[in-house]
Amino acid sequence: NAGVTQTPKFQVLKTGQSMTLQCAQDMNHEYMSWYRQDPGMGLRLIHYSVGAGITDQGEVPNGYNVSRSTTEDFPLRLLSAAPSQTSVYFCASRSPTGPSRYGYTFGSGTRLTVV
């Protein structure tokens, strides 16, 4: 199992550009989430999903869109990048059942810089 895979690992965008951060998990987890982490800060929830076709907003959803067409994939789209979106983005997944149901598995992150 690869766990939670995030691509790309690093990205530099110009202000106003759009892009999609990819997140894929191979553990058949129903719950998936996107977080951002600014330097020296804790993680803030952007969007989350409890299953295919179901998404909802977290603490800081503005400027981001998500979709969940399959259980495996949960892409995060930046509509028009701004310098304030410079951050490290983490994707996470978990199953609501089974022995691992209480612990989210996190990806290794995407480091995004907007200039």
Place this chain on the structure above:
Amino acid sequence: DAKTTQPPSMDCAEGRAANLPCNHSTISGNEYVYWYRQIHSQGPQYIIHGLKNNETNEMASLIITEDRKSSTLILPHATLRDTAVYYCIVSGMAYKYIFGTGTRLKVLA
């Protein structure tokens, strides 16, 4: 979700127990306490969780006070590899966690 309060930083000598406190005085009856840690700039790692009873696993122990308003994560024999930021999270929704700023634990040789 209940708000949590953690000290911003702590030091611990290698080989000693590290006791990390968390205050969650507004916790509701159906909310669990979860602990995660983040080593360097990696993705956070789940450590342990509990509802009202004390819990222990291969990584740590979790002590929750009887009134559930605070808890303590115990790393029984801290090593240098335990240097990390530790997050205490209280949530009644299994699919939605709100992270605070955590405690930066430094294990000293």
